[in-house]
Amino acid sequence: MASTQPARGMRDFLPREVRKRDYVIGIIKQVYESYGFEPLETPAVENIDTLMGKYGEEGNQLIFKILKRGEKLVQSASFSLSERDDSIPLNELADLALRYDLTVPLARVVANNRNELPKFFKRYQIQPVWRADRPARGRFREFYQCDVDAIGSKSMTVEADLLSAISEIFLRLGFKDFVIRLNSRLLLDGIMFVSQIPAEKRVAAITIFDKLDKIGVDGVTKELLDLGITERSVETLLYWTTREHYFALDGKLESHVPSNDAVEANKDKLDLIYRGFKDFSSENQGKRLGTKAIDGLRHIISLTENTAARNHIKIDASLARGLSYYTGTIMEINVPDLAGSLGGGGRYDGLIGMFGKEQIPACGFSLGLERILVVMDERGMFPAEIAESAPADVLVTIRSDETAAESLKLAQELRSSGLRVTLYPEPDKLGKQIKYADSIKVPFVAVLGESEIANATVAIKNMKTGDQQTAPRSEAGSLIA
């Protein structure tokens, strides 16, 4: 007897769960469409070379790899046998891999279809991705990403458009307290310069720094020191990026909850950091990067003043984002009652060039469906008709084998008046059929016994009130509402 469990870290979704997921996906799609984003779909399986090397070393290991087939596998295995010098030949056993995110496939598609796609390509994509991560509460090996990306422009209106769309989604879902943290990799680069962190250690430093939320200032400090960064550099980096900096500069307190004067607060904060850069007049490249980044962030803040994002953006110089392909703006959306983020994104002007001849700028945002669902479930945010969905509006009974065809006909009549109709599948005692209808929470039962058939009527039972009304067949639909 085979196991009945889904694979480790994977989940089956029973109808009620699917309906909740479809409800959220429906709103996300609707908003993306209203911003002129178009749907794209890519295969779950990619050539292994398409994915390897795009997500850093840890990413490489978390990619699910698909075994070669037939003769190719035998050949590779023989090669692995003879050449075996530990782990390298094992990679030769796989030629395909499961999609790890939706951004790298997008970059591949854009490079592959440059002539068919518009100059500015705005696409959304809502599909599952797979990561061989250690499963944990809220962390799965198969999960949905809801991505939105704008390809082809370096303009900051792209960022503003994305921030507005994302905010609108959360507002429509019923969230009021979400915050989109906003930073720029350029600003971080500038701060790295200013902190005199050597160029070759900056990527590693960003990866460590990205864990600030998880391991705190002490953890980050330790790991940066272990990386060989001097104490003075670590201090400077943390001074600039965490709130102490703003305290130190101006004594201002940040609030996590967005406020009605978020625009002014963000502008003030950018001014503070800008002044900080001016003080470091000795470090020219850091200063140039930092002030350029601040100009960009300022522009984004003013572009979003009249959009849904207005009071939900928070400039946060400590935001790093883990993925290696970001080149400019980075963003992340949070709510107070969830430790991780509900999604994030940023600008990646170099990734598409890895697949094509052309460097094409791009910026996007990815929402994590599962985390949104977790928070909505905990807060009870689903409308009643989604949370308590019944499989049908009415159940039609079957009296006997002889009357079954008539029950099928009645079901069809009721469907043509727009109802969702399910049929009890076999002749059975009426009591059992009613009891079953109750168990699946169908609100009405259409009883078709011999007398009803003889009189061309049907008895409609309201399962909530227990009332039963007999009516001509043609009027049955109108009794169900």
Next chain:
Amino acid sequence: MASTQPARGMRDFLPREVRKRDYVIGIIKQVYESYGFEPLETPAVENIDTLMGKYGEEGNQLIFKILKRGEKLVQSASFSLSERDDSIPLNELADLALRYDLTVPLARVVANNRNELPKFFKRYQIQPVWRADRPARGRFREFYQCDVDAIGSKSMTVEADLLSAISEIFLRLGFKDFVIRLNSRLLLDGIMFVSQIPAEKRVAAITIFDKLDKIGVDGVTKELLDLGITERSVETLLYWTTREHYFALDGKLESHVPSNDAVEANKDKLDLIYRGFKDFSSENQGKRLGTKAIDGLRHIISLTENTAARNHIKIDASLARGLSYYTGTIMEINVPDLAGSLGGGGRYDGLIGMFGKEQIPACGFSLGLERILVVMDERGMFPAEIAESAPADVLVTIRSDETAAESLKLAQELRSSGLRVTLYPEPDKLGKQIKYADSIKVPFVAVLGESEIANATVAIKNMKTGDQQTAPRSEAGSLIA
């Protein structure tokens, strides 16, 4: 530079394709829901043991297998090294596999959730499956199945319900000339008995017989003889299952195209086969199986008389269906201009028992999305708004960096009147922005220049007629329709 192609046999779907797919999926969902079927989703990845051995030997080979990870892989590889005696150890390298169909995962889910699911569970599932088949025209390695299944009843109303739902889908999609071929594995078994095909060769004989459409009577005859079945048995089998039988018995001609008296034609055909069984009075078990099967098929025909399936069903004793898990009714849907089928299904009363303690009867139908799309494309069956979709209803222009925020605001205003609005992403010459709008086939452009901003107006350009009208901002939405 990495390759930009999708993996072999897999496809990227650009927006226009996705919209067509979503249109068909939307209708399929709507009909399934109107019959009281509920949505289910299962992971793309299953434990390898869940899938192996469920689809026959050929199926086993076509399953995509996922390489073990980390230490487990190294261990298995070492084992493969030392124990290597050809292909067996290579299977040890994989612990997971990609879903091969939606029926086996359903059986697993039902066995795993018996207490949470209703006694009669009606579910639909529309998800991709993967098969490492040799890619060919119309045959892909990733394709969507649209499955509908009813669990828990042996009643033939289940078959009738499914046939009606499937017919309604095709009628709503605009098909008129589809035929659902109907047969029973029991009838085939009866005929096998009558043909004196030995019990141990019946499964193999069915597999060969299933290729009748592809390799014809001559091909099937040759393969059956090669299997060691006597000439006389082959003759009897083919006499019973192909049209010669009906000619011989009654001189009646079958028509492939469904007719208005399909019900009578099907009943006549069943009567003919029934009479044939009566003649073989010497063979008791064959006779019992055959007549029982005919009673069932007769019941299905009369149950569907008043449903959408009425004139689209055709009894066909030559239908076999390849999969090994069918135990009763089998069905397949065809149109004249496609060699293969658009879908098929049947009763599988034994499969769920392979996963649980309980034998639970089940019957289902699976539609192949890709093939439906191929035929609809060739026949030009998509509504114009799907076939020629634009990414938005209107494009908003951007005059300069200074006015960009105002353009974002206008876009938001237009969206709140229900329009899909895209923003030109950067300040550019007006001519270029209009040209771009034309290239993406957006029907209207909202021009927001300095004079328009000063006057709180907007110029709406109709891209089809070339007309341009200036109106107050508040009225702009009503000019776009």
